[in-house]
Amino acid sequence: MCGIIGLFLSNSSSHVSQSLVDALTVLQHRGQDAAGIVTISKNKLNLIKDNGTVADVFTQENVTQLQGNIGIGHVRYPTAGGSCSAEAQPFYTNSPFGIALAHNGNLTNTNELAISMAQEYRHINTNSDSEVLLNVFAEELQRRLRNRELLPEDIFDAVRTLMRRCKGSYAVVLVINTVGLVAFRDPHGIRPLCFGSRKANSTSNSPGTDYA
Numbered sequence: 001m002c003g004i005i006g007l008f009l010s011n012s013s014s015h016v017s018q019s020l021v022d023a024l025t026v027l028q029h030r031g032q033d034a035a036g037i038v039t040i041s042k043n044k045l046n047l048i049k050d051n052g053t054v055a056d057v058f059t060q061e062n063v064t065q066l067q068g069n070i071g072i073g074h075v076r077y078p079t080a081g082g083s084c085s086a087e088a089q090p091f092y093t094n095s096p097f098g099i100a101l102a103h104n105g106n107l108t109n110t111n112e113l114a115i116s117m118a119q120e121y122r123h124i125n126t127n128s129d130s131e132v133l134l135n136v137f138a139e140e141l142q143r144r145l146r147n148r149e150l151l152p153e154d155i156f157d158a159v160r161t162l163m164r165r166c167k168g169s170y171a172v173v174l175v176i177n178t179v180g181l182v183a184f185r186d187p188h189g190i191r192p193l194c195f196g197s198r199k200a201n202s203t204s205n206s207p208g209t210d211y212a
Contacts, residue, residue, distance in 0.1 A: 001077045002089075002104040003027030004193075006173035008181045009069040010200045010208025015039075017066035020073040023212075024054045030104075031077035034088035038100040040175055041068030045098050049074075049088040070181055072173045074102035087128045090174075093135060096142045097150075098177035103130040105170030105191045113166065133170065137162050141176075150179060159184050181211070 005023040007016045020037050035057040036049025046066050050057045054075065074089035090100040107113065107129040114124050114132050122135045140158035141150075159182070169190035173183045185193045200208045 001030050002102075003030035003075040004072070004102045004104050004171060004173050005074075006072045006102075006175070006181050006183055006212065007070070008211045010210055012069050014069045015067055016069055016071045017063050020066070020071050021054060021058050021063060024073045024075050027075050028054055031075040033078055034076040034085065035074065036076075036088050036090050036102070037066055037071055037073045038090045038092070038102075038175060039066045039068035039071035040177055043178055045092060045100055045175070045177055047090065047092060047100065049085070049090065051085045051088060070175060072100060072102045072175055072181070087126050087131075089128075089130055091128070091131045091134045093122075093138050096138065096145060097179060099134065099138050099141075099174060101130065101134040101137070101172060101174040103133055103170055103172050105168060105186065107133060107166055107168040107170065109167045116165075129168075133162075133166060133172065134174070136165055137174065140165075155179075155182060163187050 007019055009016050017039055024035055032053050034051045035054045038045055038047045048062055072090055090102040092100045110129040110132050113136060117124055117135045120139050122139060124131055137158060140161045144154040169186050171185040171191035171193040175181055185191055196212045198210050200210045
């Protein structure tokens with residue numbers, strides 16, 4: 001059991017970090033082993049994660065490093081892999097674009113997928129099924145690029161193929177650098193995942209919409 005959160009603020013000058021910390025504090029009951037946050041700012045992914053509770057991992061000093069109006073967070077209760085800080089989430093891969101993923105659930109065909117990833121020259125560095133899930137998505141997305149601009153349908157198609165390949169129960173939030181926030185869960189909807197939106201606080205006549 002883990003807790004995950006993804007947030008997008010429509011105001012590009014806003015910073016989502018404190019809202020993510022607050023959300024993870026509310027989700028702390030779903031995992032006390034480790035915590036982590038990734039945000040995107042100026043085409044860079046900013047990552048802080050470690051073993052411990054939300055209060056242990058995030059301080060007033062290091063939260064300022066998590067700049068950007070889009071991000072994901074995770075609190076971990078380990079059900080697969082080990083308890084070392086390397087298996088704290090979110091996980092990151094640099095290709096394509098730069099992708100970070102947070103996952104709640106369990107895959108039942110992790111070994112089979114890990115072998116497939118090795119055949120596709122993707123390195124899995126931990127025993128976590130979340131890292132495998134990230135690389136399956138990244139590989140499927142890479143296949144759809146073909147030296148052209150990424151389209152929304154490419155992302156949706158990559159998720160559909162991932163759902164055919166990855167067996168088990170999972171809820172996922174991920175960020176793609178220069179693209180945005182993606183969320184999905186397994187086809188059977190076993191793991192909880194909620195979608196919400198609100199009108200953003202804005203001084204303009206037509207405020208945007210924030211999403212979680």
